[in-house]
Each structure stands twice: as structure tokens, then as C-alpha cells.
Amino acid sequence: MKRLVYGLTIASLLSLTMMNCAPADQATEKKVKVFKYEFQNTALPVDERVKALIKELTLEEKIGLMENNSKAVERLGIPQYHWWNEGLHGVARSAPATVFPQAIGMAATFNPDLVEKVATAISDEGRALYHAAIIKGIRKQYLGLTYWSPNVNIFRDPRWGRGHETYGEDPILSGKIGSSFVRGLQGNDDKYIKIAACAKHFAVHNGPEAKRHTFNAIANPKDLNETYLPAFKSLLDQNVAGFMCAYNRTNSEACCGSPTLLLNILRKQWGFEGYVVSDCGALTDLHKNHKLTANREESAAMAIKSDVNVNCGNVYRYLQAAIDKKLITEEELNGALAKQLKVRFQLGMFDPQEDVPYSSIPLSVVASEKHKDLSREIARKSIVMLKNENNTLPLKKNLSQIYVTGNNATDVNALMGNYYGVAKNYVTVLEGIANAVDPISIVQYNQTILLEQDINRVNTGQVWNAKFADAVIAVVGISPLYEGENGDSPFSKTGGDREKIELPANQLKFLKALKKECNDKPLVVVVMSGSALAMPEVHELADAILWAWYPGQEGGSAVADILFGDYSPSGKLPVTIYNSTDQLGDFEDYNISDGGWTYRYFKGEPLYPFGYGLTYNDVSYKLNGSSNIDMNEEESIDIELSLTNHGKMVQSEAIQLYVSKTDADFITPIYALRDFENITIGAGETTSVNFTIDKKMLSQIDINGQAVLLKGQYQIYIGSASPSKRIEKLGGASPVKLNVSVK
Numbered sequence: 133m134k135r136l137v138y139g140l141t142i143a144s145l146l147s148l149t150m151m152n153c154a155p156a157d158q159a160t161e162k163k164v165k166v167f168k169y170e171f172q173n174t175a176l177p178v179d180e181r182v183k184a185l186i187k188e189l190t191l192e193e194k195i196g197l198m199e200n201n202s203k204a205v206e207r208l209g210i211p212q213y214h215w216w217n218e219g220l221h222g223v224a225r226s227a228p229a230t231v232f233p234q235a236i237g238m239a240a241t242f243n244p245d246l247v248e249k250v251a252t253a254i255s256d257e258g259r260a261l262y263h264a265a266i267i268k269g270i271r272k273q274y275l276g277l278t279y280w281s282p283n284v285n286i287f288r289d290p291r292w293g294r295g296h297e298t299y300g301e302d303p304i305l306s307g308k309i310g311s312s313f314v315r316g317l318q319g320n321d322d323k324y325i326k327i328a329a330c331a332k333h334f335a336v337h338n339g340p341e342a343k344r345h346t347f348n349a350i351a352n353p354k355d356l357n358e359t360y361l362p363a364f365k366s367l368l369d370q371n372v373a374g375f376m377c378a379y380n381r382t383n384s385e386a387c388c389g390s391p392t393l394l395l396n397i398l399r400k401q402w403g404f405e406g407y408v409v410s411d412c413g414a415l416t417d418l419h420k421n422h423k424l425t426a427n428r429e430e431s432a433a434m435a436i437k438s439d440v441n442v443n444c445g446n447v448y449r450y451l452q453a454a455i456d457k458k459l460i461t462e463e464e465l466n467g468a469l470a471k472q473l474k475v476r477f478q479l480g481m482f483d484p485q486e487d488v489p490y491s492s493i494p495l496s497v498v499a500s501e502k503h504k505d506l507s508r509e510i511a512r513k514s515i516v517m518l519k520n521e522n523n524t525l526p527l528k529k530n531l532s533q534i535y536v537t538g539n540n541a542t543d544v545n546a547l548m549g550n551y552y553g554v555a556k557n558y559v560t561v562l563e564g565i566a567n568a569v570d571p572i573s574i575v576q577y578n579q580t581i582l583l584e585q586d587i588n589r590v591n592t593g594q595v596w597n598a599k600f601a602d603a604v605i606a607v608v609g610i611s612p613l614y615e616g617e618n619g620d621s622p623f624s625k626t627g628g629d630r631e632k633i634e635l636p637a638n639q640l641k642f643l644k645a646l647k648k649e650c651n652d653k654p655l656v657v658v659v660m661s662g663s664a665l666a667m668p669e670v671h672e673l674a675d676a677i678l679w680a681w682y683p684g685q686e687g688g689s690a691v692a693d694i695l696f697g698d699y700s701p702s703g704k705l706p707v708t709i710y711n712s713t714d715q716l717g718d719f720e721d722y723n724i725s726d727g728g729w730t731y732r733y734f735k736g737e738p739l740y741p742f743g744y745g746l747t748y749n750d751v752s753y754k755l756n757g758s759s760n761i762d763m764n765e766e767e768s769i770d771i772e773l774s775l776t777n778h779g780k781m782v783q784s785e786a787i788q789l790y791v792s793k794t795d796a797d798f799i800t801p802i803y804a805l806r807d808f809e810n811i812t813i814g815a816g817e818t819t820s821v822n823f824t825i826d827k828k829m830l831s832q833i834d835i836n837g838q839a840v841l842l843k844g845q846y847q848i849y850i851g852s853a854s855p856s857k858r859i860e861k862l863g864g865a866s867p868v869k870l871n872v873s874v875k
Contacts, residue, residue: 174483182474185210185473186466191465195449195452198468200409210482212271215442219254219327223258226275229498230499230507231552231553237680249316251316254327255319256503259490262276278328281329281551283333284306284310285333285337286298286363286730287706287707289717296549296681300706304362304808307362310331323478330372333378333387335378336722340627340719354836357833368402375404377411386422389434409443410435410442414445415443418430432453432459435448437460441472499555515691517678518709521676525656533574533575534569538642540607541562542577544560547682562688578597582638598653599651603656608659609661610660612682615630635665643669656677660683661679664708666711668739699781700782701745703745704744705745709740711736742805746864753865755868757772761825763874769872773823774820777814782813783813786852788852789805789848792855803849803854807829809823830872848872851867852864853867
């Protein structure tokens with residue numbers, strides 16, 4: 133192969149020759165890059181480089197690049213590469229790195245800017261590890277640059293084991309938090325992607341886990357376009373690099389072979405040009421479980437025709453047979469290959485590393501003090517205070533004696549969530565408390581109970597320690613051992629899901645016994661869980677309740693920051709916490725609007741509503757202007773509110789805007805989150821926040837899945853929570869209400 137010189141005209145070559153003949157003091161040194169292959173020319177547009185590489189490849193080499201464990205093409209200098217990498221809340225399954233709170237906790241911050249900072253830290257660590265590894269010739273799985281995160285499925289039912297991987301039950305919240313995560317992962321360079329994010333699982337996928345390889349999710353056009361698809365579209369608008377198609381069928385089409393989802397919606401309507409990867413083993417499901425094809429060759433062909441560009445699994449090694457049988461052509465294979473190769477070019481994998489700006493990120497950023505502090509910051513901003521009777525919290529640090537107890541007080545599993553990495557140090561809740569109190573404060577501890585056990589064998593004898601304490605802190609809840617992905621949660625009896633959402637009975641028995649020993653001393657309950665736990669009895673007996681999710685490596689310190697008043701709680705619920713399992717519908721019913729799923733259509737009274745969370749400060753809302761607004765269809769109206777922090781601490785405040793239109797001739801949400809802002813207000817300060825009311829905000833999704841702006845009255849609610857009637861009973865403030873008339 134002859135060498136090629138690119139980017140030089142005839143005139144510039146003549147000029148270069150003359151320079152070589154000129155005296156040294158007159159010549160200008162110019163570096164000329166020489167490339168063996170055209171695809172190596174970094175001056176060419178990326179699409180041309182992709183075409184040039186494909187021209188060089190044999191059919192066998194092309195097929196070898198199509199699976200997640202992508203083979204090397206040594207003659208062209210193409211290294212072996214593992215597409216499968218994880219970064220849901222930190223670099224996962226890899227070298228020791230910073231572990232941030234689980235995704236559901238990040239959603240509870242209602243703070244996209246902070247989440248973007250976290251994702252930026254994750255991508256810094258991922259880039260540093262990748263480059264350090266390839267310098268040593270290490271190209272193992274989980275040390276790559278394609279992260280199969282985030283998960284923007286809707287957390288429809290709290291029984292779903294993987295719900296804590298998501299950003300909750302609302303499509304607007306999921307879209308905004310997910311978009312910020314994508315921006316942080318992918319960076320802002322004009323040419324290179326920092327880490328290639330991937331939106332999963334496309335689409336209509338939220339349990340049951342045990343049936344995910346065979347299940348057929350039925351979703352009508354309204355629910356598709358109102359609930360299941362908007363978050364994915366939001367990520368696409370941020371130029372997310374990849375999509376992962378789900379295991380299940382949606383409306384009888386396999387998600388990884390769906391002409392509706394993959395070809396019509398994703399590629400045609402939305403114009404997605406990135407790569408699609410199958411969930412791991414999903415292409416095998418096409419013939420083995422969904423029975424849509426007869427064998428591996430037919431499954432491979434179906435996936436290629438559906439424009440699935442990377443197979444996580446081994447079905448694509450049968451592409452040669454599919455071509456031989458004329459099920460697909462090599463040209464179709466080329467088209468699928470081009471989209472995933474483009475991502476590798478955009479990541480700079482085939483360029484000199486000195487040209488890639490992210491290659492210089494030092495290994496010292498991994499698990500750095502700065503990132504540890506960031507993990508603590510987002511953990512404490514994720515914690516939701518559900519109850520604080522008689523201002524029980526914050527506790528004084530100089531209490532003479534504190535009793536810490538419960539199954540999650542020292543459990544590292546309850547810090548990590550799932551799809552986690554390994555941190556160099558973890559701070560449990562017990563350790564966080566011990567580090568926070570005065571040096572001579574007595575801290576006693578006894579676990580007393582297991583996560584779940586036979587209620588008749590629960591020994592609550594150790595609760596007597598509560599008699600002598602000035603405050604009792606019980607750390608209860610569940611863990612990823614109990615809820616998670618199918619096969620990853622050994623305590624789950626239903627493949628990672630839960631049959632009941634009630635707090636385990638042994639824990640309730642334990643808390644009741646503990647309360648009896650507290651006398652007039654406060655009982656503070658800290659709940660660690662990735663999903664809703666029905667616990668109305670706990671609400672009645674506890675003096676204060678904090679919901680801490682799975683808060684990451686610094687979780688214990690973050691909980692202590694809230695308990696002892698170093699930070700005013702600011703987290704808001706990204707899910708509804710129900711009173712009992714009986715308030716839920718059929719787990720397999722994906723009909724959101726008619727089925728009464730999520731706060732938008734649930735007609736009962738929850739234990740704790742979506743968007744709810746108390747603080748130590750009293751923040752008042754005042755509308756600047758009229759509460760009655762008239763507008764036409766194409767008009768947009770700006771509104772302003774003044775917020776005053778009447779407390780003595782700085783407050784991070786999530787201002788939530790909900791729209792209600794309940795007089796349409798088709799079913800609409802009772803109310804729905806349409807926008808939110810997160811601001812910081814100093815003690816005693818007043819600040820303003822602005823929203824724009826327009827056609828997009830007010831439009832409703834009809835039964836055909838179309839957005840329509842209806843004439844008539846709309847109600848706008850703006851406040852620190854959703855406008856549930858339950859809020860006032862819980863001590864929350866009523867929202868500001870506006871009436872909007874569209875003519």
C-alpha cells in the first residue's frame with residue numbers, strides 16, 4: 133500500500149519544496165502528517181473516514197466488528213474493543229473509582245446542573261482510566277469509552293426491581309435529568325465525544341423482570357407519546373451517541389427488531405444517526421423466546437434490517453450465513469457497521485492521542501478528593517425529609533448519648549445501589565454519625581434485626597438501649613440484594629422484583645418495640661431504599677423520617693449532614709410512595725392513563741406524593757403579576773415569582789410547575805410536571821425565578837398520540853411539591869395557582 137499525503141495542494145507542495153531548498157534561517161518548519169490509509173486522515177470529515185475504512189475491510193473483518201467484543205483488525209491498526217461499559221452513577225465494574233448516589237437519588241435532587249457535574253466527573257474518571265489502560269496495552273471490558281447509561285425508562289410500578297436505575301416516574305423529570313447526564317458524559321468538544329452515552333432500554337420497559345425475555349408490553353399511542361417516549365426524545369435532542377433496544381416486545385414487535393420503534397420513530401421521525409446496541413442476549417430472544425424468527429441467521433438478519441449496529445451477544449457471528457442465504461446483503465451490513473464505526477471515530481480511537489483533548493486527563497482525577505466531596509454534596513441534596521414533627525431535626529451534635537440501630541446502619545450494599553463501581557472508602561450511616569458528633573458524645577450501636585426474617589423469630593431485646601439515649605436513629609429499609617436486575621438480587625423471590633411494597637414486617641415490629649423504649653426521646657427513622665416502601669405505621673410512630681435512597685460512598689456523611697443541621701434537606705420525591713400494595717394495579721398492565729399509574733393518573737391518596745420533601749427553612753412563594761392570564765394559541769407568556777427564605781440556613785429549592793386540564797373530551801393527567809428550576813437562596817434572602825407558558829407547555833396528548841392545544845381553561849400550580857391534597861396534611865405549603873385561558 134503506497135503512502136498518501138493529505139491536506140496539501142500542488143501549490144503548497146511546491147512551496148514546501150522551495151522551503152526545503154531555502155536557507156535554514158528563511159525556512160518555516162511545517163509538520164506534515166503521512167497516512168498509510170485514507171481513513172487515518174484526521175483532516176477528512178468523519179463520514180468520509182468511515183467510508184474509507186469500510187472499503188478496506190473484508191467481509192469477515194466487518195462481521196468481527198459487529199459484536200460487543202469487537203475483534204481487532206491488526207493489518208489496519210484497528211485494536212480490539214469491548215463496547216460494554218457501565219457508568220450509571222460512577223465508573224462501574226472497573227478499577228476503583230468514585231461511587232455517586234444511585235440514579236433515583238440523583239433524580240431526587242431535581243438539580244440538572246449538579247447531575248451534569250457528576251456526569252462530568254464520571255467521564256473524567258472514565259477517560260483517565262481508558263488512556264492509562266491502553267498505554268499499558270490493556271483493552272479489557274469495562275475499561276472502554278462507550279457507557280450504556282443512562283436508564284430513562286419510566287418507574288411505573290414500585291415493584292419493578294430495576295426502578296432505582298431510573299430517574300423516576302415522570303417523563304419531564306427523567307428527560308431533564310437524563311439530558312444533563314448525557315451532556316456531562318459526552319463533553320462539549322466540537323470534534324470529539326468524551327464518553328459515548330447510551331439511552332436505554334428503548335422502549336416501554338419496566339418489568340416484570342422474570343418475564344423480560346418473553347413479555348409483550350402493550351402501550352397505546354397516547355401512553356407511548358405522553359409517558360414512555362419523551363425522555364428518550366429529550367436525550368436524542370442532546371445528541372446522545374447510542375440507544376439500547378430492550379429485551380421485551382412492545383405491541384407484539386420485538387424491541388430489537390421493531391420497525392415501529394427503531395425504523396419509523398427513532399430513525400425516520402426523530403432522525404437519529406447514532407448507534408443502536410441490543411441488550412445483552414436480546415437477539416437470541418428473537419428466535420428462542422419471542423419466536424419471531426426460526427434461527428440465529430434469521431435473527432441476525434432481522435436485527436440488521438432494523439438497523440441494530442452492535443450485538444451484545446453472539447448472534448451476529450451468523451451474519452455470514454445470513455448473507456449466504458440472501459437474507460441480507462453486504463451493503464445492508466455496511467450501513468449498520470458505518471453507524472457504530474462513526475462513534476469510534478468520534479471518540480478518537482483511530483486518531484493520534486495527542487489530537488484528542490480528553491487524552492490528557494490525568495489518572496489522579498480517579499477517586500479524587502474533589503470527586504469524593506461531589507459525591508457527598510449530591511448525596512445530601514438527594515435526601516428527602518418526609519416528616520419532622522415538632523422540629524425534631526436537626527439534632528444537636530453534643531447530645532450526651534445516641535443509639536444507632538437497624539439493618540442498614542452499617543450495610544455497604546445499601547450505599548451502592550446496582551450497576552456500581554468499587555470505591556476506595558465507604559462511609560456507612562453509623563460511621564457518618566460517629567464522625568459528626570462531639571468527641572465525648574456516647575454513640576451506641578446494635579443492628580438488632582436482619583433485612584427480612586420470620587416475624588415470629590424477631591428478637592427485639594436489644595431495643596432496651598433506647599431507654600438511655602437522648603435520640604434514637606433507626607436505619608431501616610431494603611437493599612439491592614432485595615431489588616434489582618433479574619439474577620442480581622439473591623433475596624428477591626420474583627427475579628429481582630418485589631411482590632409487596634410494604635416495609636418488611638420484621639422491621640415494622642422492631643420499630644414499634646423501639647418506640648416503646650424511647651419514652652419521650654425522639655425516634656428518627658432513616659430509610660434506605662431505591663423504590664417506594666408502604667409504611668403508614670412508621671409515619672405515625674416516628675418523630676422524623678429521612679429517605680436516603682442508595683446514597684453512594686459518602687452516604688453516611690451525607691445523612692449525618694442532614695441529621696445534625698450542617699445542611700437543610702432539599703430532596704424531592706421522584707416517585708409516589710403509596711400506602712399499600714393494594715393501591716397498585718396489575719404489574720403487567722402498561723396502560724398508564726386508563727390504569728391509574730403514576731401521580732398523574734392515580735386517584736387515590738398516597739402516603740407521600742410525587743415532588744414532596746420538607747426543609748429546615750420556611751420558603752414563601754409570591755407571584756409577581758396577575759394570577760389570571762389570557763393568551764392565544766401562538767402566544768407565550770413570561771411569569772415571575774419571588775421566593776423568600778425565612779430560615780437561618782442556605783436553602784437549595786426545587787421550584788416545580790404543574791399543568792392541569794381536566795375538562796378535555798379525552799383523558800388527561802390530573803396534573804403533570806411541565807417544568808422545574810433549582811435555585812439556591814441565602815438565609816433571609818429573596819430571589820426571583822421565571823417560567824414561560826407557551827403552547828408546548830399546555831398541549832395535551834390525545835388518544836391518537838398527538839399533541840393538541842385545547843382552547844379553554846388551564847390551571848398552573850407552582851410550588852415546592854406537586855399540588856396533591858395530601859401535601860397540606862404533611863405540613864407542606866400550598867402552591868401558587870394561576871388560571872390560564874387559551875382563546
